[in-house]
Amino acid sequence: MAKKKAAGASSKMVYYFGKTKTEGQGEGKQLLGGKGVNLAEMTRIGLPVPPGFTITTACCDSYYKNGKQLPKGLMDEVNEAVAILEKELDKKFGDDENPLLVSVRSGAAVSMPGMMNTILNLGLNDAATEGLAKATDNPRFAYDAYRRLINMYGDVVMGIDHEEFEHAFDKIKTKYKVDLDTDVPAEGLKELCEAYKAVFKKHGGEDFPQDPIHQLQLAIEAVFGSWNTERAVRYREIENIRGLLGTAVNVQSMVYGNMGDDSGTGVAFTRDPSSGQNKFFGEFLINAQGEDVVAGIRTPLPVIEMKKWNKAVHAELIAIKDKLESHYKDVQDIEFTIEKGKLYMLQTRDGKRTGIAAVKIAVDMVKEGLIDEKTAVLRIPAGDLTQCLLPSFIPAAKKKANVLATGLPASPGAAVGQLAFTAAEAKARAEAGESVLLIRKETSPEDVDGMHAAAGILTSTGGMTSHAAVVARGWGKCCVAGAGDVDINEKTKKITVNGKTYGVGDTLSLDGTSGEVMEGAVDRQEPKLGGDFGTVMEWADKYRTLGVRTNADTPEDSKRARAFGAEGIGLCRTEHMFFEGDRIGHMRAMILATTEEDRRKALAKLLPFQRKDFVGIFTAMKGLPVTVRLLDPPLHEFLPHEKAAQKEMAEALGISTAEVKKRAEQLHEMNPMLGHRGCRLSVTYPEILEMQVTAITEAAIACVNKKVDAKAEIMIPLVGTRAELSMLREKVEATIEATKAAKKFDGELDILIGTMIEIPRAALTADEVAQDADFFSFGTNDLTQMTFGYSRDDINTFLPDYLKQDILHGDPFQSLDTTGVGQLVEMGVKKGRSSKKGLKCGICGEHGGDPASIQFCHEVGLDYVSCSPFRVPIARLAAAQAALKK
Numbered sequence: 001m002a003k004k005k006a007a008g009a010s011s012k013m014v015y016y017f018g019k020t021k022t023e024g025q026g027e028g029k030q031l032l033g034g035k036g037v038n039l040a041e042m043t044r045i046g047l048p049v050p051p052g053f054t055i056t057t058a059c060c061d062s063y064y065k066n067g068k069q070l071p072k073g074l075m076d077e078v079n080e081a082v083a084i085l086e087k088e089l090d091k092k093f094g095d096d097e098n099p100l101l102v103s104v105r106s107g108a109a110v111s112m113p114g115m116m117n118t119i120l121n122l123g124l125n126d127a128a129t130e131g132l133a134k135a136t137d138n139p140r141f142a143y144d145a146y147r148r149l150i151n152m153y154g155d156v157v158m159g160i161d162h163e164e165f166e167h168a169f170d171k172i173k174t175k176y177k178v179d180l181d182t183d184v185p186a187e188g189l190k191e192l193c194e195a196y197k198a199v200f201k202k203h204g205g206e207d208f209p210q211d212p213i214h215q216l217q218l219a220i221e222a223v224f225g226s227w228n229t230e231r232a233v234r235y236r237e238i239e240n241i242r243g244l245l246g247t248a249v250n251v252q253s254m255v256y257g258n259m260g261d262d263s264g265t266g267v268a269f270t271r272d273p274s275s276g277q278n279k280f281f282g283e284f285l286i287n288a289q290g291e292d293v294v295a296g297i298r299t300p301l302p303v304i305e306m307k308k309w310n311k312a313v314h315a316e317l318i319a320i321k322d323k324l325e326s327h328y329k330d331v332q333d334i335e336f337t338i339e340k341g342k343l344y345m346l347q348t349r350d351g352k353r354t355g356i357a358a359v360k361i362a363v364d365m366v367k368e369g370l371i372d373e374k375t376a377v378l379r380i381p382a383g384d385l386t387q388c389l390l391p392s393f394i395p396a397a398k399k400k401a402n403v404l405a406t407g408l409p410a411s412p413g414a415a416v417g418q419l420a421f422t423a424a425e426a427k428a429r430a431e432a433g434e435s436v437l438l439i440r441k442e443t444s445p446e447d448v449d450g451m452h453a454a455a456g457i458l459t460s461t462g463g464m465t466s467h468a469a470v471v472a473r474g475w476g477k478c479c480v481a482g483a484g485d486v487d488i489n490e491k492t493k494k495i496t497v498n499g500k501t502y503g504v505g506d507t508l509s510l511d512g513t514s515g516e517v518m519e520g521a522v523d524r525q526e527p528k529l530g531g532d533f534g535t536v537m538e539w540a541d542k543y544r545t546l547g548v549r550t551n552a553d554t555p556e557d558s559k560r561a562r563a564f565g566a567e568g569i570g571l572c573r574t575e576h577m578f579f580e581g582d583r584i585g586h587m588r589a590m591i592l593a594t595t596e597e598d599r600r601k602a603l604a605k606l607l608p609f610q611r612k613d614f615v616g617i618f619t620a621m622k623g624l625p626v627t628v629r630l631l632d633p634p635l636h637e638f639l640p641h642e643k644a645a646q647k648e649m650a651e652a653l654g655i656s657t658a659e660v661k662k663r664a665e666q667l668h669e670m671n672p673m674l675g676h677r678g679c680r681l682s683v684t685y686p687e688i689l690e691m692q693v694t695a696i697t698e699a700a701i702a703c704v705n706k707k708v709d710a711k712a713e714i715m716i717p718l719v720g721t722r723a724e725l726s727m728l729r730e731k732v733e734a735t736i737e738a739t740k741a742a743k744k745f746d747g748e749l750d751i752l753i754g755t756m757i758e759i760p761r762a763a764l765t766a767d768e769v770a771q772d773a774d775f776f777s778f779g780t781n782d783l784t785q786m787t788f789g790y791s792r793d794d795i796n797t798f799l800p801d802y803l804k805q806d807i808l809h810g811d812p813f814q815s816l817d818t819t820g821v822g823q824l825v826e827m828g829v830k831k832g833r834s835s836k837k838g839l840k841c842g843i844c845g846e847h848g849g850d851p852a853s854i855q856f857c858h859e860v861g862l863d864y865v866s867c868s869p870f871r872v873p874i875a876r877l878a879a880a881q882a883a884l885k886k
């Protein structure tokens with residue numbers, strides 16, 4: 001696909017949109033970028049869009065492939081398109097009477113807010129500026145446009161530090177004794193243009209180019225160049241954006257929001273992207289151009305205020321909003337400009353939203369008849385549901401809290417943390433395990449790393465559509481923006497608010513839903529499920545075919561998971577049950593024992609604990625299956641390794657420290673993950689298996705006697721050969737029978753006996769293994785570890801390099817490697833079912849909660865996935881999406 005498109009680029013590189021013609025219908029974002037596709041689409045449905053043209057992403061691809069040279073013939077096509085534009089608008093590039101000006105805008109297939117460059121007012125030169133002044137009868141505006149161009153062009157194309165221009169601007173402002181940019185008179189701006197040209201020459205080494213086509217060519221190259229800046233690359237890494245050809249370039253005729261008080265520019269969302277409420281939500285600035293809104297230079301007005309300013313424009317904007325929603329059938333994030341009372345649309349795209357908003361919007365749109373249930377289910381990013389499961393502040397605790405300031409509720413959540421004042425600091429401290437809040441006047445794209453790492457973000461300037469707000473919402477991260485009462489001093493790393501000062505060691509709480517900034521750590525509570533969230537879950541259950549279980553080892557976790565909709569336990573690890581309280585003592589006594597008899601004595605003491613745990617879990621999950629895995633880790637994990645702890649243990653057991661030390665040394669293995677663990681323990685010490693199976697059986701009997709429907713499944717880990725399983729299966733069966741006899745129980749228990757498939761050999765010989773298994777559960781953590789030969793605990797020593805160099809596209813322990821490890825899973829299912837028809841198969845590795853892996857599990861015909869309790873709702877939704885995508 002990509003190949004074909006790249007080849008196609010040599011035929012057509014430029015697509016026009018405007019009154020004359022609108023090309024590229026049917027071409028997708030892959031080729032024209034999101035901005036380009038939607039500019040053409042808006043033109044096509046009759047919205048007021050300034051005409052222009054789009055240079056394809058394939059050109060960007062070939063620019064890089066050709067050693068950073070524009071593809072042959074591109075500038076010819078560009079010149080042709082410019083000629084059409086000139087004719088359509090009756091303006092001319094570089095004209096000293098009525099010049100054509102354009103913006104040069106980046107736009108990839110996936111939106112990357114603020115990551116790449118835009119140049120406005122291109123086409124101005126000394127003569128054209130005079131022309132523009134004449135044509136508009138507004139010299140102030142003409143010089144304002146020119147100084148912006150020299151600045152942006154200098155910054156983007158020549159890499160001149162923005163500060164250099166700022167400095168020159170400050171001098172002019174001082175000279176004219178004004179504070180605001182907008183108060184500088186025309187002659188001041190004219191002087192400023194001269195000063196800017198001098199800055200340009202000094203730092204760029206050449207004169208500001210006077211030939212518009214030359215400007216255009218270099219600007220196109222600069223936009224292509226911005227595709228691979230460090231921050232753009234880093235953004236794609238964080239967002240896991242891959243496989244794109246590059247950015248498209250949109251060249252669009254300019255409209256002017258800076259022509260006076262009847263002009264302006266703004267951005268809006270057709271619904272509230274934070275809560276999802278169906279409320280038009282936007283901001284605009286009067287007499288401003290371009291990114292003045294997003295950059296937070298002046299505080300914008302809420303769009304509702306537009307009614308007072310220009311009623312007709314407001315009404316038109318509302319009508320366009322409705323038209324866009326019904327056309328795209330989704331929330332739109334729009335950019336617009338008003339030139340002398342006339343509204344123009346400059347951009348639309350699907351609006352980024354929080355998980356909470358995604359749920360509400362999807363449910364509302366089904367109610368409004370805009371989309372159907374299936375579309376709604378497919379549209380909510382499954383992973384974003386976590387945000388609906390996040391804690392919130394306890395209202396009573398909030399009432400008591402000391403609210404220091406209230407900013408804008410930019411992105412919901414309840415964040416508690418200590419203060420960090422730079423992105424780098426936030427990142428470092430978060431990595432060290434601290435919960436930090438990133439405190440900035442305003443964030444910029446350079447800050448994304450630290451923003452990502454922080455628990456919450458607080459800014460003192462900037463609106464609901466500022467960089468901080470947009471990016472935080474995209475990630476579902478708590479953000480309070482524009483809290484103007486918070487005075488930030490980056491140098492001293494202190495904030496002053498409400499007369500008090502707080503520094504790096506202090507803790508604050510941020511409520512992203514109300515915008516409140518509170519002193520100290522305010523208590524939080526678990527979320528309430530139901531409402532729209534419940535509706536989405538109902539729909540998901542209606543469409544999915546894959547079962548969803550949970551991994552849980554305690555009655556509390558089991559209950560929580562059940563409340564989240566788990567249909568059973570796919571993995572109950574028993575080793576965690578041996579650490580609590582007295583248990584570890586008996587466990588250690590068992591390990592230290594030198595005879596089978598002593599081992600049995602110690603195990604007998606553990607049995608009642610295990611039985612009690614199982615009764616609790618079976619009861620919590622009554623009626624639903626519970627897969628219990630027999631002891632899995634190597635025994636040395638239960639022994640202390642430091643001298644002092646060994647001594648303490650020896651005293652507790654009434655033996656010598658030397659003995660403890662000796663046994664610990666005996667158990668030491670060079671490579672414990674491939675050592676004496678899993679079913680190998682049961683082969684050597686069958687009494688451990690006996691104790692565990694007895695506990696499970698007795699618990700099941702106890703439940704049946706209480707009329708609790710216990711559905712136990714016993715899972716034998718780390719099997720690599722059928723012989724291991726058949727031998728241990730016999731032992732399990734014999735123990736169940738013996739226990740039933742001892743308890744004089746003659747009812748049915750229906751305990752299934754199965755195995756984990758986590759060693760490649762078991763997958764390869766699954767047809768044999770299946771003959772002794774009632775079920776398979778793919779343990780994809782170990783299976784990944786053994787298939788790649790990567791130690792799960794050590795992978796971080798080399799994974800970053802592997803990701804950077806594109807050897808791996810992600811951490812295979814987080815998202816299943818479907819091409820490699822996935823083949824083993826698929827083969828295991830096929831072979832297993834070839835010898836045992838309808839063999840029940842599930843997955844219990846971490847992958848069971850990862851949407852992409854769930855898609856794969858659905859495709860290879862697993863019966864269920866099992867994941868941690870908090871991921872159960874995500875898995876339900878992802879399973880439905882997998883079923884609907886087919």
Ligand code: ADP
Binds near residue numbers: 291
């Ligand atoms: P980004 O991708 O960073 O949002 P854009 O290409 O959308 O960058 O440009 C940023 C802003 O510049 C737009 O929101 C708009 O206000 C302004 N702009 C871009 N092109 C034009 C144009 N042709 N006329 C007027 N303003 C423009």
Ligand code: MG
Binds near residue numbers: 335347
């Ligand atoms: Mg934009």
Ligand code: MG
Binds near residue numbers: 718779781
């Ligand atoms: Mg394992």
